[in-house]
Every structure is written in structure tokens, then in C-alpha cells.
Amino acid sequence: MSTLIAKTAQDISHKPVGQFEETRFEKIHNVIFEDSNVASIQVAQEIADLIRKKQALGQNCVLGLATGSSPIKVYEELVRMHKEEGLSFSNVITFNLDEYLPMEKGNMQSYYYFMHEHLFNHVDIPEENINIPDGSIPQEDVVEYCLSYEKKIKDNGGIDFQLLGIGRTGHIGFNEPGSHYNSGTRIITLDHITRVDAAPAFLGIDNVPRKAITMGIATVRSAKRIVLLGWGNNKAKIIKKTIEGEISSHVPATYLQKHNNVTFVLDKGAGSELTRNKTPWLVGSCEWTEELTSKAIVWLCAKTGKSILRLTDKDYNDNGMSDLLSLEDSYDLNIKMFNKLQHTITGWPGGKPNADDTSRPERAEPAKKRVIIFSPHPDDDVISMGGTFDRLIEQGHDVHVAYQTSGNIAVSDKEALKFAEIANTITPSKESESIIEAILNKDENTFDALEVRTLKGAIRRSESYAATRYLGLDDSHVHFLNLPFYETGTIKKNNLSNADIDIVVDLINEIKPHQIFAAGDLADPHGTHKVCLDAIFEALKRLKEESFMKDCWLWLYRGAWHEWDINEIEMAVPMSPDQVLKKRYAIFCHQSQKDGVMFQGDDSREFWMRAEERNKHTAAKYKALGLADYAAIEAFVRYKMD
Template identity: 80%
Template sequence: MPFYSGKLLKKVVKSKKQQIKKQKTADYDFIAYFCLDKSVQQVKIMLETKKRDISYQPAGQFEETRFEKIHNVIFESSDEASLQVAEEIANLIRDKQSKGETCVLGLATGSSPIRVYEELVRMHREEGLSFKNVITFNLDEYLPMEKDNRQSYHHFMHEHLFNHVDIDPENINIPDGMVPPEKTKEYCLSYEKKIKDAGGIDFQLLGIGRTGHIGFNEPGSHYNSGTRVITLDHITRVDAGPAFLGIDNVPRKAITMGIATVRSARRIVLLAWGQNKADIIKKTIEGEISSEVPATYLQEHDNCTFVLDEAAGSELTRNKTPWLVDESLEWTEPLTAKAVVWLCSKTDKSILRLTDKDYNDNGMSGLLTQEDSYDLNIRMFNRLQHTITGWPGGKPNADDTKRPERAEPAKKRVIIFSPHPDDDVISMGGTFDRLVQQGHEVHVAYQTSGNIAVSDKDALRYAEIANTIAPSKEAQAIIDAIKAKKDSSIDPIEVRKLKGYIRRGESYAATRYLGLDDRYVHFLDLPFYETGTIKKKSLSEEDYQIMVDIIKKVKPHQIYAAGDLADPHGTHKVCLDAVLEAVKRLKKEPFMNDCWLWLYRGAWHEWDIDQIEMAVPMSPDQVLRKRNAIFCHQSQKDGVMFQGNDSREFWMRAEERNKETAEWYNKLGLADYAAMEAFVRYHF
């Protein structure tokens, strides 16, 4: 039986409120959502005894919408969600302690549960939460993988949880990544037996991969599979590539709990954060059960909840196209724009060609109760038209009433914050070029050194060139350190500095190409990034102060920052958090009254058309200039270390994305441009 925190309970109740008939007694109707099989008197007794073991109805007995088959709760942020999940786990541990029972937890690794573990550690230190009665079983481990390797899940769990709480080491169970091949079958059977002997898993925490895997149960996994050795899917290895500094270093096999093992847990909570999980979450929650998406097997578990942030839940039908779910919804302006763009795509029509029948046939008749389709179409067309501007800094001496940016001051001070040393040109190179050409005072602030993204091969080449031109002990020491490096080791500081200098040189080459004077280029080297590993430190006061100082120095009228938040623990998200915190601290400064913040997206996603508030068109010549600026970042070309799930080079992705945005505008009935860069304004 699950133990919900107050906030999580409210979320769960809210998510079911429109689907489940309430009891009429206000004092206990929140309990009644989960106790439809109980009488009024039974519910009252539950309240009087103050029980918190409120169970979900089995998944098949309720309907979040007619599309959904797994109960899910969506939070505004992954932080908020993680805190509530941690509280549920803590409540379970405490309740088991009060009964003198052990609490058996199934635990996951990866970026998704990190914040949950951080909160559990905080509860241990500050609230006395004890893990003395806790037995843990981890889902999986790479094979082969030594325990002390920084990429091992043994290392991960001790770094994030076990080293910081009072759990008995004998109660920690993590699959052995060095079990000999001839003993793997026997080992896997023994792992299953240990779970059974412990009484089974009370609470199983899960993440989900883009293949739909839970644990390492890749597509094709059987419903009744147990703990076993499995070959990793290529997509899974691609996603793990950054942590291993390249896909070639990612193991091809792993030991994992099976689907049946996971499903035997009495309570399952799956975490998913970020836009890059949205598609697989939709398939899992709304699709048919299939071995091709192993997570869909959870549809048949009677006590499973998916805990999502808004981005991860964005593709669910009730969020993506809510008019197909609820005919009585409130038609706000943003929702109307979203619906009209979707309708154009569905009917393959431009905005001004949509008819009453198009709206009525696609669940949008409610829109026509407020205005007829002719007026609605014109209003939505004009809304989109007004986002287009060739003057991203504002057009001087022009009526700016219907333009995305202000006309005055005619010459603006601008800061372009770039998380890595190439995000500026990849994400907004055309707009960058336009701002410089139109005479604005443009500053570029590279938030991190980007040193970890430089390969040893490139660093060695530069070190050898330097040593050839001017032989030195320092250059030779760097050469020796690179040649002696092991896969799991961290670069010494001298190597990291060289890699940072390589990125700096490339950045100068790009900004000079776009006509920007070197004195307007700033390298912030925020300390949170400088760990030498994929895992970064939390933002510190030093990071915030660096951000505050650069903004106070420039006093900008415009700030551009990366809003590409696919991974809540990724560098882009952390860098945006740094921007927002700095802006928050400076909001009382007089110059901030005239400062606007525009968010761009990176090489991975673009803003949805209905979200765009400023679209900057590019001519074919400007597309080529942007490409050449990206080419200046040679260390990130031809075999880039962090390729992600797209085999194309960054310049190819950027051009294709900008071209698609322009094509969308054209399909909706607007002008035909070669490419467009898109921005959303952040209101602080």
C-alpha cells in the first residue's frame, strides 16, 4: 500500500477529479477517490484511525482520459516531483520501522532519480530518517564493469545515496558487473532468490529510456523475464555515450532485473523528466502493450504511477490536443493558437482556408461559439504574422505596436548567453549576425569552458603542435598525461585548461567571422562545470555572482539565453537557472525595467509554432554565414563526442530545423523564407 505525501495526494486527487464520482461528504471526499469499493462508514473509520495507506484503484478500473492506460501525475518541475516521491519513500520506511519490519526498495540509476536521492539524504541528516531497516536491490549494472569505475552503478549509488545514510552495507544489493560469463546464469538466479527471501520489493523506483526500457529490459523483452544478461540497444548506448565520453566506450551488455521481477513489486513509481522523454511516455501510457515498448507492461500493474514533469507529459493527448478530450475546456488565447496550428496540420490547409466544418469535425466547435471561423482565422493569422521580424533588436523609427521588439532605443545593448562555446552560433547564428549588422552593442558570454567536449585526440594534436613550435616541459607533461589516460580517469587540470583554450580559440574565430570585436566576448567559466566529468556540481554563490556581475556591467536591453531543457540535470538547464537567478537578484536595478529576456533552443528541439513570439527570417546568404560560423568550432565537427541521438553534424541539424520552421510558416499561409530562427520571451 503506498504512502502519499500531502502534496502528492492533492496531485493525484486533482488528476482523477473529473473522472471519478465523488462522495458528497466534504471532509473525506479525497479519501473516497481511492475507496470507491468502501462504504461511507468505512471511509470515516479510515479517517478516524488516521491511516495513510491510501491505495490507487487498479489501472484498468479508472480512466485519466479515454486515451490513457497508466495512472500519471504531472508536476510543474522535476524538483517538486522528486521531493514528493522522496517523501512517499520516507513515509514507507518510517511506517515499516514503527511495525518492526524491513523495507525493501528497488532502486534505479541515471539522471532521473538523483534529486530523489538528494532529498532522502537531506531527510537523513536533518530529520533523522534512518535506513537501518532498509534493504535495497538495484535494477541493473553494465557488464563488464568494475565497482570502482566512475561509470558503474555501484559507484553511482554510493556517490548519491549509500555513502551518506546509515544503511547496513550488507543490505545493499547491486548486480555484479564482473561476474564471469560461465557463472552469469547461476548469479542471476541467486539475485532473484535474494529478492524473494527479503520478502519481495515494497517500492520499486524506475526511470525510462527512449527505447521504452525499464531497467535494461530492451525492446523484445518477455513479459515473464527474470534477472538476466541482455545486449543493449544501440539507442541506449548512444544515450549513455556522453557519460562514457563516446559511444565506443559504452559496454554492449548488462545484467538487469527482468520485467516479471519489476512487476512483482507491490508499488511502482516511474520518473520521467524533459522533452526528450515525451514521445516514449505517450507510447507507454496511451499505446498497446507490446514487447517493442517494454514499459507498456506496467499497464497491467495495479499500483503503478508515472511521475512526470510538464515537458515529459507534453505529448499526452490531454496536454497536446486537450480539445479531443474535454469539449468544455476554456479556450484561452495560447490554447486557441495551439489548436489552430494543429488543425492546419491535420487538414493540410493554411489558416485562412479553415472552415466551420474543419473546426466542428475535429472537436473544436467550442471555439465557434465565441466568434465565427472567418474572424478567428484572420485573428490567428495576424497573431502569427506579427511574430516575424527582420529586426530582432527592434526596427528604428517604426511603429512597434504589432512588432515583437521595441523600436527604442534604436541601438540596444545585448547579451547572448551561450551555455557551451558554440550554442550561440548553432542556435541563433543568423540573429546574432543580424544584431551585429544592425549596429547593436552585442556581447557574447560563454557560460562554461566546454572543455569536456574536446576529445583527447584533438587535445593531443594541439599539444604536439605547441611542443613542436616551442618545446617545453609543460607541453610535454600534457602530451604524456593524455597518452597515459585511462577511460574512466579524469583529465588533470593542465589538460582541461588546454581543452578550454581550444574551445576559446574556436569561439573567437566564430565571433570574429560575424564581425564582433574581441572586447565584447566574455568567457565566464562558471565553476559548477569544472569537474572534469559529465556530473557537474550544483550552482554556487560564486556562479551566481559571476552572472550578476556581467549583467550589471553591460546593463542590457536584451538578454538571449538557452531554453532547451530536455534534460533537467543538463548544462543548458543549469545555465538557464543561473541566468534566471541573476535576473531575480537584479530585478530592482533601474536598468532591468528596460531589459527583455528571449529564450532560444539548441540543436535538439525547436519551439512549437504556436509558442513562438519572435521569428527571425534568414536569406540563403545568411544561412551560409551561419554555417561558416559553426564550422569555426572544429573540435565539435567530424565525430563530435556528444552526438546525441542524431547522427547529423550540428550545422546540418540547425539548418534543417531552421528550414522546417520557415516551411511551417509558409504552410500556414505566410511568406516563404529560406530559414527562420525562433524565440520565446520570458516574462520575469
């Protein structure tokens, strides 16, 4: 087995999480990194080393390649090595895993387009060495075409290195649940969840093809070396099933357990459900830090169905925590944990004036704080922390909200057309007619025209004002940053640039906040949250020597997709039933995002429903642990800045 990934993981400054060796629960070698970018660079280095080794031997290097968001950074690094280090692809032959059917090569959603945009157009690989399944093959010719694709792989000596991602159904390539262990390249019907995950790129699930051509499980297994990439919390459950579960056609990726040279390269989020990370006390001896102790006690309460103060020595001993009891008895452990969680609860998210703040999550002084709420999209603020937003305004703080992107791609053509037609009815104009014509004549291979994007952005902006005015915030405290990385007109965004960071720096420098609230949800299905958070982190690094930064605290909230684990929460802001309703109505102000959300993931509920049920669920967890009973709770984690 190649040891490059395992070796380099231990040598880098961003230490991987957990252990390197497989535990008794794990059946596939895996390495976990804190940062997916660092992990991607290591994978790209292994590929580059293989290409160079084959070149030295005068041999071709046959690569099996994947698409999707997971390998993008790997391809970026390979392109960088080609341009800056002279890495040549002249001896490389590639075979892509899959392609939608039907799908023309020129379609922006095709994997042919994807691979050329991210890799092939930027390196010196001969065009004849590129092999991507042809999605334009007539139905009657698909079987023969698939057989010829298999034969071409074998004629080139098989795949030397296969790069994989993993879908939430456990598919590799498009080998959906039910795929056979010995399956070859073939046509397949896509699972509904797979189509839901692809929906953002196609601007709606109705536009996602129902079929695809894919390499088979046997084809993938025949590769000499396999590396599977997994990023983010939304992949954690399927990663656990794949690595720790039984081999099953219901989770096709589990077939990789029988491969003798496979490594899963994961980030912290994707590896979070593995037993050695989620419940390491079930694996072996632990170093019982305060963080791990809190995690274990919350888990133990859920396992036993008891509140914190009812846990006994027997509960700890029966569930793998006897070594924790050797350090402290259950009574002391329970009291400390109960007090810790109780102290996270506050009705004063900006700090309670003239109060002892020793055990409170926020400082009492200054009594009136300058606050910036950063919202990646124009509705994340009210969806994720609408109750806290309202409370900060009511309690007299100097609150500002900054919408980092325009959110224009989340407005449907139908919604934009409605506004354009209304505008043209009230005041007929060439501009309105041009927008109407552009929308009506748009096809799947065209970007939104600039004037259409401008209209869609204006719709999101007006909805944001409606929500902030409803909460009582003055318009002068609402900032639309329109970060340039987002303004591509497509789901694919540009990389974060100095121009983006400068905009964030300027706003922070102008307001000089005591508090910043930002979206810490890295499981965002289209990546915008992560780029927006990175922009804030980089801005704060650049400003760290400023005097006001000594008094600036950064609080992270989660978006519509996930909530913080109870043991992670450092500030819990309860909401009354009336505040729950007020938050709901603030979300309702974003009408273009109601009744058919374009990027809703696998959850059919509208954002207000998800947010409300999540907040109620958090409150219910606090109650189950023996704490006060609230209607709902919004949760935050403080990010400690260096």
C-alpha cells in the same frame, strides 16, 4: 493504490499541469508537475514515509532502486532527510535494477559507483543490505548469479517500493524492446539507442558496454508499489506510447499497465505529448484561452493540410472544436491567428528604429540596444541563433556574448593531443610534454588532469573567438564566464552555487542590457543548459530592483535538440540564403566539434546540419500556414520576468 503523489501534487504551490484523473486515452495513473525538483521531493517523501512505517512495525523496507539522471534529486532529498531530519536507513534493504557487463565496481561509470556517490555513502544503510548486480561476474557464472539475485529478492519478502526511470526505447531497467512479460533477472544485449544515450557518460559510444545484467519485467512487476520518473521533452513520445499505447514487447514499459499500484511522476515536458495536454479538445470540453486556441489552430492546419485562412467551420467541427466555434466563427479565428503569426516575423530582432512597434515583437526604442547573448557551451550561440546574432551586429546594437562554461569535456583526447603535439613542435616544453603524457596514459577511471582540461578549454575559447570575429564582434565584447559548477572534469556537474550566480549577476550589472538572449532548451542531454538557465533566472531575481531591469527583456532560444512549437513562437527572425551560409561558416569555426561530436545524442548529423535543417523546417511551417516563404527562420519566446 498509494495516493500520496496524487494528493500532494494538488496541494503544492507549483501546480501540476492538466488533470489528475486518467482520461479515456490513458491506461496508467500519472501526475504531472511544473518542476521536476518539486516532483522528486514528493517521491522522496513517499519513500521516507514507507521506511518510517516499516520501522514502526519492526520490519525491513525493501527498495528497488534505479540509476541515471532521473532519480538523482530523489536521492539528494533522501540524503537531506537523513542528515537534517534523522531519517534512518538501518532497516532498508536495496536491490538495484541493473549493471553494465563487464564492469568493475571501482569504475566511475559503474552503477555501484553511482549509487554510493549519490546515496549509500551519505546514509546509515548497512553495507550488507546493499545489493547491486555484479558486473565483474565471469560470463560462465552469470546465469547462476542472476538466479541467486532473484532468490535473494524473494527471500527478503519481495520489493516494497520500486523506483524506475524510462529509456527512449521504452526500457525499464535494461529490459530492452523484445523483453518478455515473465522475464527474470538475466544478461541482455543493449539496444543501440540505449548505448547512444549512455555515450556522454562514457565519453563516446565506443566505450559503452554492449551487455548488462538487469532485473526482469516479472521481477519489476512483483513490486508492491512502482513509481516511474520521467523528465524532459526527450521522454515525451515514449511516455505517451507507454501510457496510451497498446501493451507490447516493443515498448517494455507498457507492461506496467497491468500493475495495480503504479504512478508515473512526470514534469511538464515529459507529459507534453499526452492527449490531454497536446490536444485536450479531443478529450473533452476546454477553456479556450488564447494560448490553447493558437495551439489548436496550428494543429488543425497540420491535420487538414490547409493554411490558416482556408480553414472552414467543418474543419473545426470535424476535429473536436465545435465548442470553440460557439465562441467565434472560423473567419474571425483564422484572421486573428494569421495576424498573430505574421506579427512574430521581423528582420529587426533588436527592434526597428523609427517604426510603429505596436504589432512588432521588439521595441523600437532605444534604437541601439545593449544586448547579452548567453551561450551555455562555446558554440550554442552560433548554432542556435547565429543568423540573429549576425543581424544584431549588422544593425548596430551593442552586442556582447557570454560563454557560461568552458566546454572542455566536449573536446576529445585525440583533438587535445593534436594541439599539444603542435605546441611542443613549435616550442618544446615540459608543460606540453606533460600534457601529451597525461593524455596517452589516461585510462577509463581517471579524470583529465588540470593541465589537459585547461588545454581543452583553450581550444574551445580560440574557436569561439574565431566565430565571433567572423561575425564582426570585437574581442572586448566576448566574455568567458567559466562557471564553477561545470569544472569537474567529468560529465557529472556540481549543483548551481552562489559563486556561479554571482558571476552572472556581475556581468548583467556591468552591461545593463536591454535584451538578454538565453538557451531555453531543457532537453539538453547532459543538463548543462538547464543549470545555465537557472543561473540566469536567479541572477535576474537578484537584480530585479535595479532601475535598468525595467527595460530588460529576456528572449529564449532553443538549442540543437528541439525547436519551439509554431504556436509558442513570439519572434521569428527570417534568414536569407546568404545568411544561412554565413551561419554555417560561423559554426564551422568550432572545428573540435565537427566530424565526430562527442555528445550528439541519437542524431548522427553534425550540429550545423541539424541547425540548418531545423531553421529551414520552421520556415516551411510558416509557409504551409499561409505566411511568407523564407529560406530559414530562427525562433524565440519571450520570458516574462516577475
